[in-house]
Amino acid sequence: MGALVTLELPEDSPARDLPWIVTFGPLGEDEEWEPVVCGPYERPHALALAESVVADEDLMAVVEPLLPHVTVEEIQGEIAAARMAAEDNRAEVEDAADFGDYDEFALDGPASAEPEQMVEASPPPSPEEVRAGMSRIAARLTG
Numbered sequence: 001m002g003a004l005v006t007l008e009l010p011e012d013s014p015a016r017d018l019p020w021i022v023t024f025g026p027l028g029e030d031e032e033w034e035p036v037v038c039g040p041y042e043r044p045h046a047l048a049l050a051e052s053v054v055a056d057e058d059l060m061a062v063v064e065p066l067l068p069h070v071t072v073e074e075i076q077g078e079i080a081a082a083r084m085a086a087e088d089n090r091a092e093v094e095d096a097a098d099f100g101d102y103d104e105f106a107l108d109g110p111a112s113a114e115p116e117q118m119v120e121a122s123p124p125p126s127p128e129e130v131r132a133g134m135s136r137i138a139a140r141l142t143g
Contacts, residue, residue, distance in 0.1 A: 002027055002054025006047065006063040018065040019137045020046035027058045040066050042133040045125045052124040068141050 009015055019040030026033060039046060043063075050061035069075045125133070 002057055002059040002061065004047075004050050004054055004061050004063065006050075007065070015065045016043050017140070018043075019068065019141070020063055021066050022046050022050045022053075023062045023064075024050075024053060025060050025062075027060045031058075040134065040137050041130065042137065045130055045133050048122050048124050049130075051122050 007015070020043045021037055021039035022041070023035050023037045025035035038049070041049065043065075046063045050063050053059065054061045067078060069078065
């Protein structure tokens with residue numbers, strides 16, 4: 001059984017409506033290969049497909065939103081925000097070192113990501129459902 005990592009979002013988060021991608025990679029260090037990136041999908045489809053793939057294999061699936069930025073400035077803003085979040089996380093880890101070793105401050109992923117969790121497969125969407133979702137995403141991106 002593999003692992004699924006995704007963002008923990010409130011029900012009303014606008015990020016839920018963004019297109020989502022799934023990156024599949026090896027779960028352990030004993031295997032090395034280039035990650036496979038799939039999508040874009042609607043979030044429920046991305047989660048269901050990821051769960052189905054990792055349910056029977058020792059893989060990691062990272063499900064995350066695809067940010068449809070259209071300017072260099074928007075992309076640079078996201079990069080700056082990611083760097084600031086990483087720096088904040090490093091500062092928390094350094095502060096935590098004064099008080100002992102705490103798993104909640106691990107540097108293995110973004111601070112806002114849920115910890116890895118073992119998942120059981122839910123039924124994946126049909127190819128027709130996935131294509132319909134992709135059509136809805138395309139309409140939102142071009143509208």
